[in-house]
Amino acid sequence: MSTAIVYQPDRPFALPANQRRLISLMLYLGFAALAVGVVNGLAQALNYADIDVFRYFPGLHTYYEGLTVHGVFNVIVLTFAFANGFVSLTTARGLNRPLNDGLLWAAFVTLLAGAALAAGAILSGHASVLYTFYAPLEAHWTFYLGLTLIVVSTWLTSANLFLSLSRWRREHRGERIPLLAYISVVTFIFWDIASVGVAADVVFMLLPWSLGILSGVDPMLSRTLFWFTGHPIVYFWLLPVYVSWYAMIPRQVSGSLFSDTAVRLVFLMFLVIIPIGLHHQYVDPGISPGLKFVVAALTFVVFLPSLLTAFSVMYALEIGGRRRGGSGLIGWFFRLPWGEPSVAAQVLAMLAFMLGGITGLINASYSLNLDIHNTAFVPGHFHLTIGSAVALSYMGITYWLVPYLEQKKLWGKRIALAQAWCYFVGVLIFARGLISGGLAGMPRRTAISLIDYPMPPGWREAGILTGVGGTLMFIGAALFFVVLAMTVLFGERTEIADIPFTDTIEPPPESGWLVNLDRFRYWVAATIVLCVLIYGPLIYHHLPPQLYSSGSTNY
């Protein structure tokens, strides 16, 4: 007994060729950004090992310019491009209907224009403000406009998904939304609400300020609005990957997803608990300790859906491993199809994510944060999450997604496997280096290779591990690009009719209160109420903004 997670009428699913092309273009744009980002990533890692290669980089002025490129290209351009492309596809598949051509085009063009503007500003040396762009460090207005367009492209994608869903619902009154479409759409509802903070910051304050219309900024208001989005943004990176882990990986390992309802609850928990960005501001002035503690508690609550994901996804993997003849307490784990690069990359990504989750909980732990705030521990943590759980999963997904989109066989399966392992081993060494460095007081976002004080104990060893691990990660990423390029250019033609998706053992109930999980307006209302409760008084306190802080471009 099993239930499909997609709408499955008699007609087979077929995405129009032009839409397939647009989705590919979106992904390739993201991967182009990743390529630039990882080259700079290598230079960042070597910096920790006390090797300054920036002076040899053509067209790159400083360490911080390189770090800005690394951050903006990897975690904004790549992730948004991937979410736009991949989640559009999963929504279309879940509902078994094509998307809107115009909106798909608009999303791509906006993303391209935004990325080009931001890239121009950064690479000309006029926006070395890192991807957090804390005011009053001031970038060229094209940087802020570029970022705005990049966010607008995700909103256009949202509009596309919502349009498809509302049409499907009109034709299927009273039916539960197919799970694949449900989790895809919630990802974007979540992001639309989460992105309001940074959008308000950029559109009403930073952009007019950089154009000379406003005389200054309110740095605390800007920072608070930034982090309203800045924390949930990490879930926007993660949720498309969760879509793959929940909906595709079980099928790829011959398993099944157990519970439909549990998955919907997990995504709704991420949605409702948006306002926890203040835990990035534990050591800021101007925010009461009580509110900081409430946010710490909420952050702990939002750890639950990730723990549930660990349970459900591992359960699905176990079902697969046992169906494939595995037995014993952990014997099933070794029976997973480790020879499939798509599976190997994503299961390794999950392993990295366990360490990423634990270090993340340490960051969120109120007073414990005092030991590691803004130290190298933090990038150590997030290279285990965004830098591997997400990035390595993107690569794993690509190993079936690009063959599907191009209708070509994956080139170089063995190289793809080596890629995943090389990257995984690399990130473990790299993160071990940064984490120990952070515990020894090594600051993050600092040109360690240029410091003019004697290196404190523990930094050198930490830096060498970081450099070695980062080099392995770079090799892993380079192999990914080889496989990708060879598949697109020289892959053997084949016909791949459909994308992989699992079934669920426990179907969604057709009656009872759980039906309300599909009524988004209640959940959106709950989200907004919680946001207003946490952020309302804080933001109100800053209104009208006091624009006393004038900009600095000393970078």
Added chain:
Amino acid sequence: MERYERIFFWFAALVLGLLLGCLAYITLFMDIHLPGHGGRIMPMNGKGLAATVLVTPPFNHPGVHEISPGRYEAAILTMQWIFYPRKIEVPAGSEITFRVTSTDVIHGFFIPGTRVNMMAVPGYVTVETYRFRRPGNYLLLCHEYCGRQHQTMWGEVIVK
């Protein structure tokens, strides 16, 4: 959701609750606090922020002052790309209250090996109290990116 899922959920919730309880205990009974709010400094009429900060107590006399027997206050300015004063001396075992603000962009104020870790935001004063028990030389670092020469922004705390 089936039975095992429920058990797992409540077990996970219990563990997280216990961890949060530990944090509450540390804060309430072990006197380990997050940095606090020490007031605002807004530019006065016709003056920029930096000029205002320099005439606002205690930043009109930056450095270490004894405020009562055995209790000290260290008023330190952060600016691109120095701490002012750059080197301070404090007695071991006494309570030091750091008061920090910025005259330009956001800076960090971090003494590795201690729990002194805070942000200096223009317009705000950040406050943290700490007792150095072991004598020695401590590094003071800016750990927030603040511009081109950020990596050279450091100082020393000498505990005697």
